[in-house]
Each structure stands twice: as C-alpha cells, then as structure tokens.
Amino acid sequence: MPKKPLFEIDKRSVRRLQRQLGTFRNDVNQELPREMGKMMASVLQQAKEDSPVKTGRLKASGYLVQSKNGKTVNYEVRFGGQVIKGEFVDYAVGVEAKEPFLIPAFDRQKQSVLRDLNRRMDKLLEAASKLR
Numbered sequence: 861m862p863k864k865p866l867f868e869i870d871k872r873s874v875r876r877l878q879r880q881l882g883t884f885r886n887d888v889n890q891e892l893p894r895e896m897g898k899m900m901a902s903v904l905q906q907a908k909e910d911s912p913v914k915t916g917r918l919k920a921s922g923y924l925v926q927s928k929n930g931k932t933v934n935y936e937v938r939f940g941g942q943v944i945k946g947e948f949v950d951y952a953v954g955v956e957a958k959e960p961f962l963i964p965a966f967d968r969q970k971q972s973v974l975r976d977l978n979r980r981m982d983k984l985l986e987a988a989s990k991l992r
Contacts, residue, residue, distance in 0.1 A: 876991070884988035888981070893933040895980055899973040900924055900935040907937060907965035937962065 904924050911919045918939060925936040939962060 880988045880991050883991055884984055887984045887988065889931070891980060891984060895977050896933070896935055897924075897926065899969065899977070900937055902973065903966050903969045904937045906969050907939065907962050910961040910965050911939065912961065937966075 901924055904922055908919050908922050911922070913919055922937065922939045925938055927934045927936075
C-alpha cells in the first residue's frame with residue numbers, strides 16, 4: 861500500500877504566493893531607498909540643529925550625498941569633511957566646546973525612523989498579501 865503524503869500542495873496557491881513575494885520584493889526595492897533618504901534627511905536636519913555654532917560655517921556645510929552602485933543606494937550625511945557611515949566619534953573641529961553632534965543626531969532620529977520604516981514594510985506586506 862503506497863504511503864500517503866504528509867500534506868498536499870495546491871499549485872495555484874504556490875503560484876499566488878510566488879506572485880505575492882515577487883511583488884513585495886519589487887515594492888521593497890523601490891520603497892526602501894526612498895525611506896532611507898527621508899531618514900538621512902531627518903538626521904541631517906537634527907545634526908544641523910545640534911552642531912555647535914561659532915561662525916556658522918560648520919552648520920552651513922552639512923549636506924546629504926546619495927550614491928548608487930548597481931542596485932545598491934547609499935546615503936551619507938557630510939559636515940565639513942566628516943561623514944556618517946561608520947563607527948566613530950565626531951567632534952566639531954575649531955570650536956571651543958568640542959561636543960559630538962553627528963552620531964547623537966542619528967541616535968535621536970533612529971527610533972522614529974525604524975518605526976516609520978516598519979509601518980511602511982507592513983503596508984507593503986499587506987498590499988502583497990491581497991494579490992490573487
């Protein structure tokens with residue numbers, strides 16, 4: 861007597877799941893760079909607010925850099941040659957009160973950014989799950 865399979869797979873359900881996953885992947889690939897750009901723009905704004913001011917040149921030197929390498933999009937916040945892209949302690953150079961301002965700006969924005977990113981991913985998952 862042949863063994864009965866543990867479970868049966870409906871091919872239509874598998875195809876639907878493949879479509880849903882493909883749609884989700886495509887949506888994430890489009891949305892994630894946009895969301896990361898928004899996040900880094902908020903970090904830039906926070907860093908500008910937190911930067912020590914003596915002459916105002918440091919605050920004015922802040923900007924956001926977007927670069928692409930194939931399908932990968934990278935963002936950097938730069939201030940007078942200092943860059944947020946790794947672990948380092950950042951200090952304003954030539955300012956009497958040397959206090960870090962780039963990494964603390966990132967840390968203050970991190971929770972709201974992660975919350976917003978999770979909400980966006982939930983919406984994309986929900987939209988993909990509604991596909992037939």
